Amino acid sequence: MNDSNPxxxxxxxxxxxVGEAMVIELVNSVQVAEDIVRFRAGARPVDRxxxxxxxxIDRQDxxxxxxxxxxxxxxxxxxxxxxxxxxxxxxxxxxxxxVERLRNRVAALETRSEDVERLDxxxxxxxxxxxxxxxxxxRVVNALTLRVEAGxxxxxxxxxxxxxxxxxxxxxxxxxxxxxxxxxxxSAVLAxxxxxxxxxxxxxxxxxxxxVPASFSIADxxxxxxxxxxxxxxxxxxxxxxxxLAMGTFTTTLALTLELGTVTELARPPKPGWCAIEVVxxxxxxxxxxxxxxxxxxAFVNELALPRQEGA
Numbered sequence: 449m450n451d452s453n454p455x456x457x458x459x460x461x462x463x464x465x466v467g468e469a470m471v472i473e474l475v476n477s478v479q480v481a482e483d484i485v486r487f488r489a490g491a492r493p494v495d496r497x498x499x500x501x502x503x504x505i506d507r508q509d510x511x512x513x514x515x516x517x518x519x520x521x522x523x524x525x526x527x528x529x530x531x532x533x534x535x536x537x538x539x540x541x542x543x544x545x546x547v548e549r550l551r552n553r554v555a556a557l558e559t560r561s562e563d564v565e566r567l568d569x570x571x572x573x574x575x576x577x578x579x580x581x582x583x584x585x586x587r588v589v590n591a592l593t594l595r596v597e598a599g600x601x602x603x604x605x606x607x608x609x610x611x612x613x614x615x616x617x618x619x620x621x622x623x624x625x626x627x628x629x630x631x632x633x634x635s636a637v638l639a640x641x642x643x644x645x646x647x648x649x650x651x652x653x654x655x656x657x658x659x660v661p662a663s664f665s666i667a668d669x670x671x672x673x674x675x676x677x678x679x680x681x682x683x684x685x686x687x688x689x690x691x692x693l694a695m696g697t698f699t700t701t702l703a704l705t706l707e708l709g710t711v712t713e714l715a716r717p718p719k720p721g722w723c724a725i726e727v728v729x730x731x732x733x734x735x736x737x738x739x740x741x742x743x744x745x746x747a748f749v750n751e752l753a754l755p756r757q758e759g760a
Contacts, residue, residue: 601634609627
């Protein structure tokens, strides 16, 4: 078909719409011609004889042959068109499938992107929770570190005292007060400074001063301390007591006892401890003449711990 109709093929390529119109017209013409060929082929012998006599049958047979060839050529053209259409349909189908796959892949990527976004949000939540937990763990570790350091401070102060390196030669009641003051001057102890720590300090001191009677007259203890202390030590401690920002009832009683014990002999009372207690009680302080060892230790710890906690 391509060899016999190059102009038609060229025209079809250049102007497809014109080529399609010519093909349609050719199809119609060939169909009419084919009907004529069939009619003549089926004509009666008499008709064929007449056409033969008049010399028309040869020309007619040639025309009929040409028409038959045109019909076959047109049929082949139609088959080629159908095959081209089929190929085009297959190509379109392939493209459609590819597009559908691409669309599905894009949808999957969008879904995955949403999953990643949700995962990212979840990771943010996990990171925040972990950060909070790590912060809490850090707080616990810091608290434990401070508590260990406070425990070491208490142990060090007691070891030094037991070894006689600190406060030796002083009355025991002054040694207790100075030990408690030393312990609660530590930054680690002040950072903790809770009930458990104070109870621990009291227990440690109670064991260290087990040689002191379980109960006693605090006035007699103060009088004995005033009588036995060296005057220079008394003067130094009086100045030290006066340097304290706040003094509780028992600290005030100690300081007043030492002051009364160092005045001139004519003005010095025979029992400075008793006098100091009376003065403090007259100012509203609560202190009994008879006390237990554990009560005195607890009073010292509470007095020396509380002012530092409030000033922190």
